Amino acid sequence: MSEERTIELLIGPQHPSSGHMRLYAEVDGDIVVRLRPNIGYVHRTVEKLAETKKYIQIIPLVERPSLADTANHNLGYVLALEKLLGIEAPPRAQYLRTILAEMNRIHSHFYGLGIHGIMLGSSTIFMWGFADREIMIEMAQRLTGARLTYSYIIPGGVRRDLPQGFEDEMEKALRYIERRLKDYGKLFLRNPVTRARLEGVGVLKKEDAIKLGIVGPNLRASGVPYDVRKVQPYCAYPELEFDVAVREEGDSMARVLVRVEEIRQSMRIIRQVLKQIPDGPILSENYLKMIPPKWKEFVEKKGRIKFPAIMANLRPPKGEAFSRVEAARGELVYYIVSDGSVTPYRLRMVTPSFRNVVLFEHLIQGCRVADIPAIYGSLDYFPPEADR
Amino acid sequence: MMNLMDLLKWILDLLFSPWLFVPLIFPGLITVFAILLFIIWFERKLAAKVQLRYGPLYVLKQLGGAIQLVADLIRYLFAEPIVPEQTDKLAFVLGPIFLFAASFIPCVIIPVSSSFYAIRSDIGLLISLGLLTFSPAIILIIGWASNNKFSLIGGLREGYLTMAYEIPLFISALSMAALYGTMDLIEMVETQSEGTWGIILNPLAALTFLILAFMSTSRFPFEIVEAESEIVMGPFTEYSGILYGLTMGASYVKFYVLCLLFSIMFLGGWQPVPSLLSWSPLFSRIILPGVILLLKSLVIMIFGVFLRSVYPRYRIDQALKIGWHMILPLSIGSVFLSLGLILLGVVP
Numbered sequence: 050m051s052e053e054r055t056i057e058l059l060i061g062p063q064h065p066s067s068g069h070m071r072l073y074a075e076v077d078g079d080i081v082v083r084l085r086p087n088i089g090y091v092h093r094t095v096e097k098l099a100e101t102k103k104y105i106q107i108i109p110l111v112e113r114p115s116l117a118d119t120a121n122h123n124l125g126y127v128l129a130l131e132k133l134l135g136i137e138a139p140p141r142a143q144y145l146r147t148i149l150a151e152m153n154r155i156h157s158h159f160y161g162l163g164i165h166g167i168m169l170g171s172s173t174i175f176m177w178g179f180a181d182r183e184i185m186i187e188m189a190q191r192l193t194g195a196r197l198t199y200s201y202i203i204p205g206g207v208r209r210d211l212p213q214g215f216e217d218e219m220e221k222a223l224r225y226i227e228r229r230l231k232d233y234g235k236l237f238l239r240n241p242v243t244r245a246r247l248e249g250v251g252v253l254k255k256e257d258a259i260k261l262g263i264v265g266p267n268l269r270a271s272g273v274p275y276d277v278r279k280v281q282p283y284c285a286y287p288e289l290e291f292d293v294a295v296r297e298e299g300d301s302m303a304r305v306l307v308r309v310e311e312i313r314q315s316m317r318i319i320r321q322v323l324k325q326i327p328d329g330p331i332l333s334e335n336y337l338k339m340i341p342p343k344w345k346e347f348v349e350k351k352g353r354i355k356f357p358a359i360m361a362n363l364r365p366p367k368g369e370a371f372s373r374v375e376a377a378r379g380e381l382v383y384y385i386v387s388d389g390s391v392t393p394y395r396l397r398m399v400t401p402s403f404r405n406v407v408l409f410e411h412l413i414q415g416c417r418v419a420d421i422p423a424i425y426g427s428l429d430y431f432p433p434e435a436d437r
Numbered sequence: 438m439m440n441l442m443d444l445l446k447w448i449l450d451l452l453f454s455p456w457l458f459v460p461l462i463f464p465g466l467i468t469v470f471a472i473l474l475f476i477i478w479f480e481r482k483l484a485a486k487v488q489l490r491y492g493p494l495y496v497l498k499q500l501g502g503a504i505q506l507v508a509d510l511i512r513y514l515f516a517e518p519i520v521p522e523q524t525d526k527l528a529f530v531l532g533p534i535f536l537f538a539a540s541f542i543p544c545v546i547i548p549v550s551s552s553f554y555a556i557r558s559d560i561g562l563l564i565s566l567g568l569l570t571f572s573p574a575i576i577l578i579i580g581w582a583s584n585n586k587f588s589l590i591g592g593l594r595e596g597y598l599t600m601a602y603e604i605p606l607f608i609s610a611l612s613m614a615a616l617y618g619t620m621d622l623i624e625m626v627e628t629q630s631e632g633t634w635g636i637i638l639n640p641l642a643a644l645t646f647l648i649l650a651f652m653s654t655s656r657f658p659f660e661i662v663e664a665e666s667e668i669v670m671g672p673f674t675e676y677s678g679i680l681y682g683l684t685m686g687a688s689y690v691k692f693y694v695l696c697l698l699f700s701i702m703f704l705g706g707w708q709p710v711p712s713l714l715s716w717s718p719l720f721s722r723i724i725l726p727g728v729i730l731l732l733k734s735l736v737i738m739i740f741g742v743f744l745r746s747v748y749p750r751y752r753i754d755q756a757l758k759i760g761w762h763m764i765l766p767l768s769i770g771s772v773f774l775s776l777g778l779i780l781l782g783v784v785p
Contacts, residue, residue: 058586066666076590079753168666170657170750176488242658242748245755418590419752422666 055082058418062090066168066422069432072409079417086409092436099396104130104363105203105356111383111398112198115434117160117182120146120153120189121376123202126398128283129372129383130204133365136336140285141329142206147285148322149192149201150374151315155226156185157377158308158315158429165305165426166237169246174237181229184222191215203354204363205333210352216323223316230309238309247302251412251424254299261411265379265401266307267428271299277375289321301427308429336360362391378402378429402435453723459555463727464544464697472693472735473686474506480742481505487746510682518678521584528582532575533676533683539571540691547697548623550707550726561622562614565698566607569653572691573599576662579684580672591671594753595662598652601760605768606649609642612768613702616642616775622698626706635703638778642771643703645764647737650699652756654692656741658748659756692741693734700733 058074061067071087095114099107111126112119124146131137138146163178186196191212193199201208237243253263258271268275276293278286294310296303330337332354339357340348348355367389373382379401388394405428412424451457459465478493482501485492493502520526543565548554558564573595580592613635614620617628629635636643652659663671670676673684700706707726751759 056586058590065669166749170660170664170666171748172484173488173746174749176490180489236747237749240748242751246749246752417752417754419661419664419667 060421061087066425068425068430069436072421072425074413074418074421076418079419081413081416081418081421084410084413084421086406088406088432089436091433093433095437096396096398100392100394103361103391104365104393105360107393107396108200108203109198111396112200113433114400114437115376115378115402115431116197117157117431118153118377118434119198120149120201121374121381122398122400123200124150124284125372125374125376125381125383127202127204128374129370129385130363130365132370132372133368133385133387134204134363135366136205136333138206138333139330140327141210142331142333144285144322144326145192145207145211145331146202147289148319148326149189149199149207150284151318151322152185152189152192154315154377155312156182156189158312159185161308161378161426161429162233162237162305165429168422168426169243171237171240171243174233177229177233177236181226184225188215188219188222191218203332203356203360205336206331206354208354210331211326212352219319219323223319226312226316230312233309238306244302246419246423247305247427248298248300250301250420251416251427252298252300253408253412257411258299261407262404263379263408264404265376266294266311267304267379267405267408269293269295270303270307272297277373277380281373283372283374285322285325288325289318291318291321301424304427304429364389364391376401378431378434379405398437400434400437402431403437405430406435453719455549455553455555458553458723459547459549460545463549463723463731464547464693466541468731469541469544469690469693472738473689474504476689476693476735476738476742477506478503479739480745483739483743484746513679513682516678518676518680521675523584524675525582525584528578529675530680532579532582533673533680533687536572536575536579536687537683537690539568539575540687540694542571543568543694544697546622547694547701548626548706549730550710550722551623551627553722553726554623557621557623560620562610562620562625562698562702565622565694566610569691569694570599570603572687573603573653576672583672583675585674587668587670587674588672590668591662591664591674594668595672597753597757598659598661598760601757602649602652602764605645605760605764606653608765609645609649609768609771610698610702612642612772612775613639615772616778618779622701622706626701626708629705630708632783634705638783639703639771639774641767641774643699645768645771646699646703648764649760650692650695651741651744652760654688654695654741656692657745658751660745660750661753661756664750692738696734696737696741697730699737700730704733704737706730706733 055075055077058076060072060074062069062071069091073085073087074081075083095110098110102110107126108123111122115122159178159182163175166174166178189199190196193201193209253271255272258268258273272295274293274295279293291314294307294314296307336357339359340355344355365387367387369386371384373380381401382399384397385393386395408428413421461467482492493505496502496505496508520529545555546561546565576595577592580588616639617625619625655662663673673681676684707730710721710726710729
C-alpha cells in the first residue's frame with residue numbers, strides 16, 4: 050500500500066455551505082491541492098422543456114433557474130423573442146423593464162452579500178442581507194404583483210404600469226438602502242477580520258479572467274470594464290448615465306466591493322428612470338389594438354394589460370435570434386431557433402453562473418480549506434442558475 | 438416539633454457546607470445550568486437585536502422566550518443519540534461526557550468569598566488552569582473517534598490552536614500571580630481589595646487573557662474549530678441528541694470558568710462586598726459575594742457572546758499567527774510589566 054499524502058474532502062451536497070453542488074477537494078494538510086466542482090444536482094432541463102412549451106409559457110420557465118435574478122432572465126428571453134417577432138416595446142415599457150432589472154440587481158447583490166457573510170461566519174451580514182433584499186422584493190411586488198417570479202416583461206411591453214405613489218415609495222426605499230450600505234461598510238467591509246479573510250485571497254488575474262471567459266462582477270473586479278449595458282446597450286440604458294464598477298485587485302474583496310458599488314449605480318439608474326420616464330402605452334401598438342374593446346377601457350384605466358388572444362399562440366417566423374443582457378451575476382445569453390410553429394425548435398440559455406463555475410478549480414487551488422467558502426461566496430455562484 | 442427544626446437546620450447546614458455548596462450550587466452545577474440557560478438565550482437575543490429580528494420568542498413569551506434552552510434540552514434528551522457504525526464507540530460516547538465534566542471541574546477551585554471555599558490551595562490558580570487543559574485533549578480524541586474527515590480536521594484544528602493559546606494564557610495568568618506574589622485565588626482578591634484591580638495594574642495581561650479565553654472557547658472571531666461553513670461542526674459533526682447538547686454546552690461552561698477566573702484575577706473578585714445586612718453571615722459570607730462575582734463574570738461573558746454579531750471568523754493560520762506572533766510577545770510583555778510594577782513598589 051502506498052502512502053497517501055492527501056485526503057479527499059467531499060464538500061456537499063449535504064453540507065452547510067456547499068449549496069446544491071458538490072466540491073471534490075483534495076487536501077494536503079490545510080492546503081487544497083485540487084478542487085473540482087461537481088455540478089448538475091439541480092439540473093431542471095429548462096432548455097428541453099422549452100421545446101415543449103409555447104412561447105408565452107417559457108417566460109415563467111426561464112425565470113425559475115435564478116431565484117434572485119428573475120427579471121433579467123425574463124428580459125433576456127423576451128428580447129430574443131421580440132427580435133424573432135420583429136416588434137419593439139414602446140419607450141415607457143423600456144424604462145419600466147430597466148427599473149425592474151435594476152431592482153433585481155440590487156436584490157441579487159444583497160442576496161449574494163448575505164450568503165457570503167454566513168460563509169465567512171458573520172451571521173449578522175446574512176440576516177442584514179436577507180432583510181434588505183426584502184425592500185426590493187416589496188417594491189417589485191408593488192410594481193408587478195409578485196415577490197420573486199414576476200413574469201412582468203412580456204413580448205411587446207410589460208404587464209403593468211407604475212402604481213400610484215411608486216416614485217415616493219422608491220425614493221424612501223433607496224434612502225434606506227443608502228443608509229444601510231453605510232452600516233455594511235462599518236460592520237463588514239471595513240471589519241479587520243473580513244479584510245484579513247478576503248484581501249489577497251483568490252486573486253484572479255486580468256489575463257486569466259479574459260482567457261477563461263469570466264463574466265459579470267467577477268470579471269470587472271479583475272480590471273476589465275466589460276458590461277453589456279455599455280457594450281451593447283438595450284432597453285433604456287443608452288439614455289441613462291451610470292458608471293461601470295471596476296476594480297483592479299481581482300481578489301475576493303474586490304469582487305465584494307464591485308457588487309456594493311453596483312448597488313449604488315443601480316440606485317442611480319432607478320432614480321434617473323423615475324425622473325425621465327416618458328408617458329405612453331406600455332404595450333406595443335401591434336398587440337394593443339388586438340385587445341377586445343370591452344377590455345381596452347380597463348387596460349387604459351388600470352394600467353394593467355389583459356393579454357390579447359394572440360399571445361397564447363405566438364408564431365414567430367422561421368429564423369433564429371440572439372440576445373444578451375447584463376444579469377446581476379454577469380452576461381446572460383439567449384439563443385432561440387424558430388421553425389415557425391408555436392414552440393421553439395431550440396432554446397439555448399447560457400447563464401453567467403455557468404460561465405463562472407470554472408473559477409472554482411482555477412482560484413481555490415493552493416488555497417486553504419477555510420478559503421473555500423470565502424472564495425465561493427465572493428464568486429456569487431448560484432448552482433440552480435448554472436445547472437438550469 | 439423540635440425534631441423537625443433540627444432536621445431543617447441539619448439540611449441547611451449540609452447544603453451550605455462549602456464541600457456541597459461549591460460544586461453543587463455556586464459556582465457549581467446549578468449555577469452552571471442557570472448560566473447556560475441565560476447566556477445562550479441572551480446571546481441569541483443580542484444577536485437578534487443587531488440582526489433586526491426577534492430571536493427566541495415562543496417558549497415563555499412573557500419573558501421573551503427565556504427558557505428556550507429548556508425546550509431545546511428536552512428535545513436533545515428525547516432525540517436518539519445516533520452512534521455511527523464505524524466509530525470508536527467507547528470514545529465516541531464517553532467523549533462528550535468527559536468533555537463537559539472536564540470543563541466543569543475547575544469550578545470547585547473557585548472560592549465564593551474569603552471565608553467560604555471548598556478547596557483552598559497555594560496553587561489554586563495553577564490547579565484551575567491545569568484542569569482546564571483537559572478539554573482540548575478530549576476534543577482531539579472525539580475528532581479522531583468520530584471517523585469523519587471533518588471531525589478529524591476539526592480535532593486537529595483544536596490541537597493546533599491549543600498550542601497557540603495555552604502557553605500565553607498560562608504566561609499572562611502567571612504574570613498576575615507574580616504581581617500579587619501568590620497563586621492563591623483568595624489572596625489575589627484580598628491583595629486587590631487593598632490596592633487597585635488587576636485590570637488597571639496590568640491591562641496587558643487582562644487583554645491577552647481575555648482574547649485567549651475567547652480563543653480557547655471558540656468564541657467569534659476565533660470560532661475555528663466548529664467553523665460551520667467549512668467543516669460542518671468540526672469534531673462534533675457526528676453527534677446528535679444529548680451527546681451533541683453536552684459538546685455544545687461544554688464550551689460555554691469552560692468560558693464561564695475562565696470568566697470567573699478573569700473576574701478574580703483582574704476585577705477584584707467578590708470585592709467590594711457592601712456591608713449590607715452584615716448581621717446575617719449567610720448573606721454577607723456567601724450570597725452577596727457570590728452574586729457580585731457572578732455578575733462580574735456575566736458582564737465579561739455577555740461581551741464575549743456579543744462578538745458573534747460583529748465578527749466573521751479568522752482562518753486557522755491567521756489565528757495561529759495572532760496567538761504566536763502577537764499574543765505571546767504581549768503576554769511575555771505583561772510579565773515584564775508585572776516585574777516592573779513590583780520593582781517600582783506599586784504593589785504592596
